[in-house]
Amino acid sequence: MTGNYNQLLPLLIACFLAYVVTEVFRDRPIYEALLRRDLQRTKNEHQLDEPVVREFTVAPGAPFAGKTIRELGLPPGCIIVRCRDGNREWVATAYTRLEPHMHLTVLVAPTAVQGISILEKGCSAAEISVSEMT
Structure with missing residues (x-):
């Protein structure tokens, strides 16, 4: 993503922290939440x-x-x-x-x-x- 290895460790830490936050809050994944919202708006089967x-x-x-x-x-x-x-x-x-x-x-x-x-x-x-x- 960055073209060099200097940013590899901060990138790994950011990914790990994002994973931990989603596991702690046990929130619905973003695409599933957006799908549910769209289906409720349109009321489509x-x-x-x-x-x-x-x-x-x-x-x-x-x-x-x-x-x-x-x-x-x-x-x-x-x-x-x-x-x-x-x-x-x-x-x-x-x-x-x-x-x-x-x-x-x-x-x-x-x-x-x-x-x-x-x-x-x-x-x-x-x-x-x-x-x-x-």
Whole structure:
């Protein structure tokens, strides 16, 4: 980036500090936040050309908190492949009970795109308005 090695150490330190700050605040990545804001503005349904992997976090007080995966009503092709909490991670089963602050990794096929909306609503504690996001 700089054309010489004199700035390599400060550049590495800046990258490391940026990583630490994002991990400490556990904030949504910028592109995901911008996508969510754009989708809320346009109210368009999600459209997929190929399968995607999405991350969700079950908020305290969310409709899905305390339910098993089997009870969520997800469409075929929307598969929760991994669950993790602060200390461990595991492969989800139909009987895995979702708890607040649990992180879910979901594989969504193009035919199951409505599963993204179901998961967004079920994992959120309350609707977020566009004014709160800006």
